[in-house]
Amino acid sequence: MDELIREAKEKLIVTFKSATDYEENKDSMLNFVNSEMSKRPDVFKLIGGNSLQMMYDNHRNHVNFMINVFKYSLFEMLVRIVPWVYKSYHNHDFSYDYFPIELETWKNAVKRFLPEASAKEINKTYEWMIEKHEKMVELSKSQTAFITPLEKKWGVKKDRFLSLLLNSDFESALQLAERFTKSKDEIENFYLKIVQPALYEIGNLWENGKISVAEEHLATAIVGRIMANIYRKFPKKKGRLKAIVASSPNEYHELGGRIVADLLEMDGWDVHFLGANVPSDELIKLVKKIKPKIIGISVTMPFNIEKAEVLIKKIKGIETVKSKIIVGGIAFNLLPSIYKDIGADFWASNAKEAVEIVSMFKD
Numbered sequence: 001m002d003e004l005i006r007e008a009k010e011k012l013i014v015t016f017k018s019a020t021d022y023e024e025n026k027d028s029m030l031n032f033v034n035s036e037m038s039k040r041p042d043v044f045k046l047i048g049g050n051s052l053q054m055m056y057d058n059h060r061n062h063v064n065f066m067i068n069v070f071k072y073s074l075f076e077m078l079v080r081i082v083p084w085v086y087k088s089y090h091n092h093d094f095s096y097d098y099f100p101i102e103l104e105t106w107k108n109a110v111k112r113f114l115p116e117a118s119a120k121e122i123n124k125t126y127e128w129m130i131e132k133h134e135k136m137v138e139l140s141k142s143q144t145a146f147i148t149p150l151e152k153k154w155g156v157k158k159d160r161f162l163s164l165l166l167n168s169d170f171e172s173a174l175q176l177a178e179r180f181t182k183s184k185d186e187i188e189n190f191y192l193k194i195v196q197p198a199l200y201e202i203g204n205l206w207e208n209g210k211i212s213v214a215e216e217h218l219a220t221a222i223v224g225r226i227m228a229n230i231y232r233k234f235p236k237k238k239g240r241l242k243a244i245v246a247s248s249p250n251e252y253h254e255l256g257g258r259i260v261a262d263l264l265e266m267d268g269w270d271v272h273f274l275g276a277n278v279p280s281d282e283l284i285k286l287v288k289k290i291k292p293k294i295i296g297i298s299v300t301m302p303f304n305i306e307k308a309e310v311l312i313k314k315i316k317g318i319e320t321v322k323s324k325i326i327v328g329g330i331a332f333n334l335l336p337s338i339y340k341d342i343g344a345d346f347w348a349s350n351a352k353e354a355v356e357i358v359s360m361f362k363d
């Protein structure tokens with residue numbers, strides 16, 4: 001992995017002009033790739049028993065992810081994410097052969113729709129990815145998923161909570177939560193040492209094809225209900241310490257941001273938590289209205305980093321508001337330094353760290 005990262009960073013260079021050309025032609029390329037791939041007589045051999053829609057979704061995620069890779073030179077992230085993509089799609093019935101064919105089709109799309117010089121530059125990356133196909137297959141087999149190292153006592157509690165989620169046993173999961181959330185510190189531990197690692201494991205089980213999307217949704221819904229119960233327990237302060245926490249546009253993961261929002265609120269902040277996929281313009285209106293001291297933006301999927309950047313630029317452009325922006329979520333945990341490139345003021349790897357960082361703005 002390290003060797004590949006070094007090689008990718010050294011060899012793959014994309015200028016701003018080529019990255020912009022790629023982004024501007026994204027829809028034409030996407031339509032082309034969808035159409036070419038679905039016309040293939042062997043398409044269902046390549047994508048297994050899945051629907052064409054699942055392949056189209058993958059292509060949309062691909063183009064959005066590559067926009068981020070080219071714009072911010074995220075070649076390290078590319079090397080880290082590709083084996084994961086191979087692994088999770090292969091575990092959901094896609095053939096490994098699908099990937100080089102798909103990449104070759106993207107290469108053709110780039111050649112067809114981009115100006116010659118940009119196409120040449122961008123296609124160096126696609127050629128490199130095709131060349132490294134076997135290596136990526138190998139890496140995808142040894143990829144370790146999202147594992148949180150925990151002390152034994154927390155590991156036991158997390159396992160118990162996880163099994164209740166998997167059995168869809170809301171009542172027992174709520175009882176467990178009630179037992180471990182009697183104080184501020186306990187609530188923090190419950191979220192960071194039980195809920196978060198349990199959800200990461202739910203994701204691993206889905207990635208490995210061991211549970212269905214429905215079971216993953218059920219588990220998430222139970223966690224949402226439990227969080228609502230815990231939220232009612234702690235006193236809320238209204239006042240000058242205003243904060244907004246939201247997931248970026250197109251970001252459907254909201255529980256991480258919600259934990260950040262709740263821990264901030266327990267720490268005395270007056271938090272407006274907006275949840276998933278918040279449209280930029282609506283967020284801007286709220287920022288102008290309440291003028292928060294801090295704004296937290298959550299991004300899980302690397303393909304949404306660019307959306308977060310656009311949002312941050314809009315917020316920083318408001319003359320009447322001087323909010324500090326802190327970002328977090330799995331996308332940044334994979335490559336923390338990117339937060340500076342997109343104009344954020346701070347990054348925190350988890351909710352506890354987020355509370356500590358922004359506490360300097362409490363006075």
Ligand code: B12
Pocket residue numbers: 081084088145146192195196199200201202203204206207216217220250251252253254255256257259260276295296297298299300301302326327328329330333347348349350351352354
């Ligand atoms: C539940 C879930 C969903 C739900 C989300 C529902 C909801 N209401 O939130 C739904 C079904 C919508 C979903 C969709 C998808 N998901 Co999903 N999902 C998950 C899952 C299982 C749990 C997410 C979660 O809540 N984690 C727990 C929270 C507490 O952890 P956290 O987000 O990291 O948050 C902490 C820190 O990161 C930080 N933090 C988070 N936000 C912020 C914000 C600020 C300001 C700060 C300072 C800090 C901070 O503090 C938090 C608390 O400590 C994860 C597994 C995982 N590893 O997380 C997969 C996972 C994230 N999903 C994944 C994928 C692939 C997808 C989809 C692309 C699936 C698909 N094929 O459609 C879509 C993408 C949709 C989109 N456009 O966003 C992958 C991502 C892989 C990758 N390498 O990037 C994961 C990792 C699963 C896996 N193992 O493969 N998903």
